[in-house]
Amino acid sequence: MLFLLLAAMQADTVRYDIRFPNAVHHEAQVTVTFPARSGDTLAVWMSRSSPGRYALHEFAKNVYSVSAEDLSGEALTVVQPDPYHWLVVSEGGPVSFHYTLFGDRADGTYAGIDLSHAHLNMPATFAFAPAFAGTPIAIRFDIPRGSQWRVASQLLPTGDSTRFTAPDLQYFMDSPTELSNFTLRTWTVPKPGGGTYTYRLALHHLGTDAEADAYVERMKKVVAEQIGLFGEPAPYDAGTYTFIADYLPWASGDGMEHRNSTVISSSSSLARNPMGLLSTMSHEFFHSWNMERIRSAQIEPFDFLQADPSDALWFGEGFTNYFDQLFIRRAGLSADSTYLDRLGGQVNAVVHAPARRYRSALGASLEAPFVDAATSIDPTNFGNTFLSYYTWGAGIATGLDLTIRGRYPGKTLDGFMRVMWQRFGRNEQPFVVKQPYTVDDIQRTLGSYLGDPAFANDFFRRYVRGSDVPDYAVLLAQAGVLLRKARPNAAWLGDVRLDADSSGALVRSPAIIGTPLYDAGVERGDRIISIGGAPVPSDAAWEAIAAAHKPGDVVPIIFESRGTTRTAQVAFAADPQLEAVTFESVGQQPTAAEMKFRMSWLGSRAGK
Numbered sequence: 001m002l003f004l005l006l007a008a009m010q011a012d013t014v015r016y017d018i019r020f021p022n023a024v025h026h027e028a029q030v031t032v033t034f035p036a037r038s039g040d041t042l043a044v045w046m047s048r049s050s051p052g053r054y055a056l057h058e059f060a061k062n063v064y065s066v067s068a069e070d071l072s073g074e075a076l077t078v079v080q081p082d083p084y085h086w087l088v089v090s091e092g093g094p095v096s097f098h099y100t101l102f103g104d105r106a107d108g109t110y111a112g113i114d115l116s117h118a119h120l121n122m123p124a125t126f127a128f129a130p131a132f133a134g135t136p137i138a139i140r141f142d143i144p145r146g147s148q149w150r151v152a153s154q155l156l157p158t159g160d161s162t163r164f165t166a167p168d169l170q171y172f173m174d175s176p177t178e179l180s181n182f183t184l185r186t187w188t189v190p191k192p193g194g195g196t197y198t199y200r201l202a203l204h205h206l207g208t209d210a211e212a213d214a215y216v217e218r219m220k221k222v223v224a225e226q227i228g229l230f231g232e233p234a235p236y237d238a239g240t241y242t243f244i245a246d247y248l249p250w251a252s253g254d255g256m257e258h259r260n261s262t263v264i265s266s267s268s269s270l271a272r273n274p275m276g277l278l279s280t281m282s283h284e285f286f287h288s289w290n291m292e293r294i295r296s297a298q299i300e301p302f303d304f305l306q307a308d309p310s311d312a313l314w315f316g317e318g319f320t321n322y323f324d325q326l327f328i329r330r331a332g333l334s335a336d337s338t339y340l341d342r343l344g345g346q347v348n349a350v351v352h353a354p355a356r357r358y359r360s361a362l363g364a365s366l367e368a369p370f371v372d373a374a375t376s377i378d379p380t381n382f383g384n385t386f387l388s389y390y391t392w393g394a395g396i397a398t399g400l401d402l403t404i405r406g407r408y409p410g411k412t413l414d415g416f417m418r419v420m421w422q423r424f425g426r427n428e429q430p431f432v433v434k435q436p437y438t439v440d441d442i443q444r445t446l447g448s449y450l451g452d453p454a455f456a457n458d459f460f461r462r463y464v465r466g467s468d469v470p471d472y473a474v475l476l477a478q479a480g481v482l483l484r485k486a487r488p489n490a491a492w493l494g495d496v497r498l499d500a501d502s503s504g505a506l507v508r509s510p511a512i513i514g515t516p517l518y519d520a521g522v523e524r525g526d527r528i529i530s531i532g533g534a535p536v537p538s539d540a541a542w543e544a545i546a547a548a549h550k551p552g553d554v555v556p557i558i559f560e561s562r563g564t565t566r567t568a569q570v571a572f573a574a575d576p577q578l579e580a581v582t583f584e585s586v587g588q589q590p591t592a593a594e595m596k597f598r599m600s601w602l603g604s605r606a607g608k
């Protein structure tokens with residue numbers, strides 16, 4: 001009886017097998033066995049996109065030596081109608097589909113295979129048949145002899161440490177897997193209503209165990225702050241959340257959120273950049289609520305055959321970007337000044353972005369397929385027309401949080417996120433998103449949380465659907481924080497990347513609207529010969545020229561542009577760069593009310 005049942009289940013399972021006989025040259029051998037079905041061809045695809053990413057990545061480009069056979073081992077005809085998929089001609093019986101995969105990029109998006117590990121993002125690694133999107137999946141990882149590799153993944157474990165399952169294709173594709181001799185740390189937190197959730201850190205790095213232990217202690221504090229905000233961990237589908245961290249010189253920097261896990265990769269190390277890596281960890285972990293479960297309707301379910309844009313990335317990514325550092329501050333792991341440095345940088349970027357002339361935060365979100373690790377060889381004008389939804393969204397969150405705290409006693413952006421969680425995210429059943437949201441839903445929920453729909457509508461009209469910025473100086477002053485010009489008297493021509501030598505200063509970055517250089521007609525690729533008669537043979541010379549002038553000075557600038565030597569007048573401006581600093585750091589005593597506001601904003605939530 002049991003055996004019959006098992007056989008019946010296997011017949012209705014897509015089975016994957018992956019081996020690494022040529023890992024040194026970054027290859028894997030993959031076999032996918034699809035169950036019987038009706039019809040005389042089976043369409044098998046490589047994904048074109050990846051959950052957590054918004055652009056096309058075209059994973060078929062690293063697939064070759066494709067073949068297929070039936071159960072008896074008889075070769076089947078495979079035709080390839082386009083670059084992305086194959087048609088296997090068969091009578092409808094089970095099909096085994098084979099290919100070689102090349103992968104040499106260990107990060108959250110691609111596959112990195114070498115003698116140290118197989119770091120697999122599933123859409124980059126595994127072909128699939130849309131006809132079996134709802135069919136359960138079983139996978140076996142072949143551990144190379146002598147490798148000491150183990151498996152870390154949010155895939156569901158079985159009694160065999162090399163075999164895992166997934167309820168369907170969506171979950172399988174969302175389950176990146178690391179095979180290596182990683183350092184493992186686990187800990188638990190109480191589950192509301194009894195029991196515990198388990199956290200695992202699978203850390204593949206070249207550092208020490210002491211560094212791993214110190215990192216885990218910090219992670220626990222950040223995790224506690226985030227649980228403090230929502231009041232509970234997200235209900236991990238199998239009771240476990242896995243941090244897969246690859247901090248290796250041959251890894252690429254990335255952070256990718258998934259339902260019950262994250263991949264955090266970096267070419268740096270815990271010794272060199274502990275707080276930077278913690279910041280990425282904080283960001284991705286917050287996504288287990290805000291993005292994975294509180295989820296935009298435009299990316300749920302995820303479409304593997306197209307780019308997956310969403311007009312709510314200013315919320316999903318931007319609000320996460322606002323909170324990731326806030327948790328580190330609340331956990332007592334950074335100083336007010338460190339936190340305000342970054343906040344000031346974000347506010348500065350939002351206030352001065354020329355992109356706000358062209359788009360709203362919704363429009364910036366919809367640019368993701370063009371900017372999210374999307375490469376093109378033709379230059380763009382994004383320096384002027386695109387403000388990152390991470391930065392812009394963090395700016396909106398800053399304005400909203402400080403406005404709510406000032407106007408609605410007892411209410412905060414934390415409280416609003418908790419309502420979003422209850423209404424849209426908190427799933428009762430595993431593997432499902434409770435209710436994917438729209439931007440209208442966010443606006444309505446804000447209105448009902450505050451009991452003030454008019455405020456929510458006005459805020460969205462100005463700052464989300466429009467492109468105004470809140471009055472950050474007034475909002476920050478409530479917390480005894482001064483927003484001011486960092487270098488108010490410094491003469492400035494624009495923030496520009498230069499390659500300077502004896503022939504002049506080659507402009508490497510695009511001209512930015514609102515800078516004196518832009519107004520003088522200088523563009524990327526031009527070579528600046530002299531400013532006010534002074535040559536520019538080095539970065540130091542460039543700085544000396546600025547230091548020798550004051551805002552308002554007008555001088556001739558001579559530059560070569562597309563084969564012509566041109567002379568224009570350039571007017572030095574005052575450096576507009578803003579910074580956020582505490583009142584006390586500039587000798588101004590904050591009031592008790594301002595300090596109370598600041599403590600409520602930046603103070604710990606853990607256990608409250």
Ligand SMILES: [Zn+2]
Pocket residue numbers: 257283284287316317320
């Ligand atoms: Zn993110």
